[in-house]
Amino acid sequence: MVRNLIFCLALISVVACGSKPRVQIEEGGIQLKPTLQHEVIAKEVVNLLENYSYKKVQASDSLSNIVFDNLLKAVDRGRTYLLQTDLDNFHQYRNIISQDMKGGDLSAAFYIFNVYTQRYLSCIEYALTQVDVDHDFSLDESYTNFREKLPWFANEEELKDQWRKRVKFDLLSLRLASSDQKASEEKNKETLRKRYNNLLSQAKKTNSNDAFQLIMSAYTDAIDPHTTYYNPSFAQAFNEGMSNTLEGIGARLQMENEMVTIKEIIAGGPAFKDKTLKIDDRIIGVAQGDGEFEDIIGWRLDAAVAKIKGPKGTVVRLKILPAGQDIAAQPVIVSLTRDKIVIEEESAKKAVKTVKGEDGKTYRIGVITLPKFYIDFEAYRKRDPNYKSTTRDIRLILDTLNQEKVDAIVLDLRNNGGGSLQEAIELTGLFIDQGPVVQVRNVDNRVEIEKDKDKGAKWTGPFAVIINRFSASASEIFAGAIQDYGRGIVLGSTTYGKGTVQSAVDMSRFISPTNRLLLKAAGGQDTDVPIGAPQFGQINITMGKFYRITGSSTQHKGVSADISFPSQYTAEKFGESSEPAALPWDQIDSAPFQPLADLNAAKKTLKNLHEARMQKSPEYKYLLEDIQEFNKSDSIPQATLHESKLKEERDANKLKNRERVNKVLALHGLPLWKEGEPQPKMDFDFILDESLRVVADFIPMNRPIEMALLKN
Template structure:
């Protein structure tokens, strides 16, 4: 018998024997704290974990969703846990998954009783599969790949999250051969030498293997409890005592870092959002939905962080002010995990002043008339709570700053105002309510529905409006939470036109609960607009939509698993200032005519279409000629789109994709080169045109109404 066939038969027989020995007692359920079922593997829970599990279950029964701990929930938790452990279905086989099926209707009972046998047995099986697989991969890579054949018709799936589980280890071996071949081919096509490919892949898998072998019972507990929490909604999370101080692991607080909010997803550290005024936002190259695969201090070698705990990755990214950190990231939307780029960021503190509201006045030529447009940019809804609670009359706040800016703009006799909330991820609820009060004359600002159904209404207590003129609110997909409350209120009152892209859709409220072991962040309420419509999931739909490069399939609340749905409640009592809805068809028609041949927006639309076509690929060819031909065609289309815009701007064309990548790297090293004057921002200028159209249409409407009367 050939060695490969012998190993195949041996592995199958050993797998059956191992399952019979280990699962004979492992899949029994029930028992109390002193008599847990047998756990497969070496990692086992401690008493404190069992007690914490019971407490977490008690707290989750008060979650906004009020899900019952029954067999249906048990099945969802099992699916979520398997998804969290093996999102791309590269380690478990169908036989493994079949072995776990007796748990499908038992996890609710186990968790309620503080029994963690299922979570630990499944994790131990996963760890064993992962260690074996990584060891095999390293052996293959050590043997070299220079003689691999890339002439066949093989293919690999881009996304394996919905693929069938491999039938057995032989089938999984075949999948992994494709994965490794794809990694080598992807890196070769990017111009990486075989020597460097070998070095990088071996380093990646050695680091991952080393990290896996350091897993502790605490790691298992955190992973299992988060599978349970995430079944309720994506913003409900469990934090161990080690990282419970990091609410959402935000590096924008008192710690020095890069100013990014991160989360763990499918083995990767994913960028959720950038903190306004932070080093990463200023540098301009890191984006939400990018995945960090390696971190380096200064000019040192990269350390692979795939599979590493989030708090460990955050510790590596944080560092003293003035020091440099390099991140190897998979940019958002890239099909291959080996298509990476390196970003260098100098660490610094994010100070409140960097997030402060700013103003500027620009002039827009509209049909021969010059429009004087006031711009107020609000990066975040901030408030110095410490100074506020001390009674300091000069405490820093968004509303106080914006009020001062409005007074200054009024003296400059602006014809209209744009409140720029692009990339504003939210902040203080108190501040957004007060900000709404500057633009309405008393009335409700937002409704909050608690888990039990009670609805409370936040109101503007201040009479009068500080600004009553023409108003537009500019938003994008990264405008979230408090930004959506403000934009929704302005839209409901008919007080402003909302312009830009559909917003993030974060319309839930969380509270941080202390546990006997760690903390639980749990969703306990939902925001609703004064019209009764929820901000959740749908976000704010603009009155006039702008082209955007953001892929809404991968960014936003609607892209998150188990996100709470959009719904409605009864409207609050409020009075609209004007009905802008009848004007929208005319505004959109004029807008579309203007941007149809505007090179800035043509560039965005064409590049988005190109990226969409790339992202829609379900398979990647492992044939080097076919893959190279596709890449060359993509690169040429990318260059054509780029050069059309450069021609419009009076810049020299770029001849090769390598030159474009070099230019992007240069921009990464020189963040200040990314800054452009506000009066050259095409989105602000077009918003000015839309605002001028609104004023014109309102004037025509008033004249028509007067004639009719």
Template sequence: MKKRFLAVIPCIALSFLFVTPVFSEQSKAPISPEDYYITLAPLPEFKQTCVSIIANLKRHHYQELTLNDELSSRIFDNYIDSLDKGRAYFTAADIAAMQRYRYILDNALAQGNLQPAFDIFNLYQHRTVERFAFMANFLSSKVDTLDFTRDETLLRDREESPWFSDKKALDDLWRRRLKNELITRRLSETDTDKVEENLLKKYTNSLNRSRQMKSRDVHRIFINTFTELYDPHTQYLPPRASEDFNIHMSLSLEGIGALLQMDNEYTKVVSLVKAGPAEKSNLLKPGDRIIGVGQENEEIVDVVGWRLDDVVQLIRGPKGTVVRLRIIPADSADSAMSKVIPITRNTVKLEDQAASSKILDIPLADGGTHRIGVVTIPAFYADFNAHQAGAPDYKSTTRDVRRLLEKLKKENIDGLVIDLRDNGGGALTEAAALTGLFIDKGPTVLVRGRRNRVESYPDPEPGIIYDGPMAVLVNRMSASASEIFAGAIKDYRRGLIVGTQTFGKGTVQSLLNLNRDNGQLKLTIAKFYRVSGASTQHRGVHPDVAFPSEYNLEETGESSLPEALPWDTIRPIRYKPYHQASFTPIVTRIKELHDKRSDASAEFTFLKGYNAYVETLRQKDRIALNEKVRKEEKEANETFFLGLENDLRVAQGEKPYKDYEAMTAARKAENEEKNDSEDEEEDDDDTLLEECAYVVSDFARLLEK
């Protein structure tokens, strides 16, 4: 168990030094922002693309929006937010001057006129260049004026703050941001002598990159600020992005197996491809922010503020090569907790995502044992081409699970766990077919499209393959098809749902080709509903027996995405639940037994304590800019996490670590050993899975009474 939880401890910098500025020589000539200004204009072909996108959204999207002044105002706000979410570039005067565009964007879009969008972006480009030049000039000539003993702070999130009144106020914000970056790097980087030099290089590179923006970049940004108002999964994919999407869907991309998105100026990990290089490494997690990318042993390049497709291109590379990522872990409340992780690029193969099984022996009070079968399903997959070609042995989730269940039944299991943790979904038909293995007959999921047309997906094959006690183990990254299956098992009362609230993605997307090779439009065309009539959208599926979450529920999942479609209900379809009379009191008793075990569990105590402490760190809305205070905060964090880990080790009969450095060194060695090992079997020490097996054992015992 320890191995699974050890990976979530944030890596806090090992060294701290007060560093004197390296730019003591005569100052260079200041950088002039005007040298980096560019003015972009829409290309003629954008008009047809724009008109085509609007027509397809109107014709096919699940949600009907009217292109009017109200929507124009929302587009304006979303566009400004996409450019300057942290309110660090525009001034209040800039925003006031741009108000003339607020109610004309609807008519401009309808006519394919993107000039207003380009006017706004050109001003934004000028403002970013001015900020980068300010930082570069400050680093070159004024860095020694910064007072690191002064008690001042930096607001973590300025999204809801007012726009600054003038350039002077912005200068003060960026001076504070520079202080924070310097302190952060001194706390987290080993080569502290090059902190200022590396920062100067970062802003010089940012200035150079600002001139590389093209009209197609502006086109994509603006169109997607419009499509995002329909829902977060509706997106315009220009030719290059469209090609990337198709490569991703075919799983032929040689990379790290991670879905990324922009989060303000950061590249954020949304999810990991199951059995992909990143997931196997156990070093990268959803919610982590990538701030630097390096090849093999080359210098790591700062990618804060980069375009997403440029970051992706940097991460990609030949199979077998190593990419080094500097990340800020999702569970870090301080950017000084950044760390560098190596991931070996590879191709995700279908066989790596195949279902697998094992048996856990759970001791009983009377000295006996319950044999609990575990079927782990990384994804809902199906080889559609082989199936359509009539191949008798084509691979699919349902066919593989059926075979595993038959094998487990021969092993005389007393109960079953279906492990769907981190399963991001896949084929809808497979979710329906898999449900059919555990119910005799009936509907499995409802799909509502435009104009309230509802289609039911029935169990494709009568009869039950496994009728014993079971539980479905889920977490926050269990999404889409996983939620369809879990929701059906819950509604039919066929088994227990154990773990945490699931992702909440209850929508169906389709990909449309635009005319004249102008890319593709990915848009939402339908919503999923459980047989009870409840949507899985936004809320996901809630567990019967709740476990502590390994993910922050507020920062991950559908509910964390702007403009996510709401949860709702439709008329339920007729279905026949199992265990109708006895189910509720059994669940109540099972929860009591689980609470008793978890209260006495060192592993659960560890996870609860970890989550509670990280949450207190997240509640801090300001960052201290006093270097001594930051060092003390860092040391306090190290002391807490060391103590938490040592309490766990002592409870498990292991020797405690001498200090924080020893703990992080052991963790690094463990990860390196795992990456070097050819044995890809999962760790047996999985407390959450083991506790879920105990829950199923309780379920089996109570059903017998």
């Protein structure tokens, strides 16, 4: 045993002293340092990406340049805090950051983060000194909020002047929003003090895990935009998002005045069933089971949440200050048994719309809205018969819509950023018979054809998919397959263009027993890992590219709509093409498949009918005007600090907005928005409405597809 201890201590000494960090980070203030665990993880991540990812990139001067630029953008993209002298100082690390990370040396990156943090704190502290200054709102000055295209500040005087203008702009904005300017002047100042003090408080809670997450993202983004390292907290959040479930008490929490405050209670969760907790109750202490309470006042929200959440079936006790009661009030103790909660707002939903076609007939169309392709992988692996998934949910929805005898179904994939590849394949199978859905080329350059193996289709009637620029990945697989089979029509605008496949890998698989022993002996393990989260985080690593069954990649190109709508979001600014490290487009051989129908003639007819409607549509005209307004200027935005001029601009914008809103309200036969009233809620969706009209035109043309599916 003594021999093992001596060996362990010797190894720790080698790790601690074997290589001197490039930068010696000083003690005191917010001078964050990488932990031993961070250094171990960084080495393993670099090794993984150099040897096992689809795009293998070695640590080098050129890679370091990209990582360096990514890091600067991550800390100060708007060039609001750092000076040119800071950049000159950082330049010595530009060509060595990735090589240092390969050896586990994160000191240069942490040094850059620390300089930024100190600048940030100094700027907010200076802003507080400017709140009570007697600002002259009659001067012709302007304020630029986002300075990405401008030079870095030459000196501290320029930086301070920017923040003087920032405070002046904030005060002026509050002043113009108030009906009684004189009476509310002090109130406006107090609002700003609270705002800036809250920013200070949150910044001072920044820890080394925050810095490490940002630094690792700067590195992985330099490899490709979809390879990402997640620290334990982020990994847990990602996995919950993918499964559309979480385990905990079923409450949404927010930090208010340094206390964790309940802002929503999720229906069906433990807090909902218990009925003790109320909105705006404050959680001031947490205990696990029968353990001792920990005081969480002043904690970061994520740290508090990590204590409150936990595995299904475990008990958490909460010390509660009821809403409206003073901090000196006697707290209430609430004991809850954690459970699995389904996040219903992110699940598939249905609606039935009534639409009149050009043939004069009235049709009932089922609309399924799908925000993402989710699956509870953990429950699926455990063979839970009730596991949550996209395909299972939509299968039930299709049963209901069949019973309701709808004439057609539309799947709305707008803003669906993707998710599970498996779910994209299985969902396609509900609308086609057996056959290939997508092709995947892996790191070994082998191509696998992923197929729907279930015979028959759940829905054989008229079908359409709506897409837009922010439909990505799994959405593109599904829409592309529907289009290639001629199974239905695709409406909207061209998708994002993400044609890569990622695998989520728990980093604990790559932390050797020796490193685990070292971390434990040196006290280097992260003790703030949320209950149930991966101890060493997770890496989502690009392991392949996917291709349509025609052989074409969706990378950069995306999926184009059969019936297209104009969009303000260009590929160069909002798609995969906006990512410098994105993989290129290419093509492989087509998979053997048999289209269900040739829809070219139908698409041509539908397009003509659609365009004829658009020629007469005021809403289409408004859409074009909005796009023109959005794209009219790429110049650096500036706001005047002259009170009367800013008021005049804002009044003109308010009037313009009211006129536009009233035109839309009038089109729908609704009461107009009068001055002094709150703006009416605008629930109109022109793209969906016109898409449904196109589908109504398509219904009589669908018979060949239906016959082909029924025959199989």
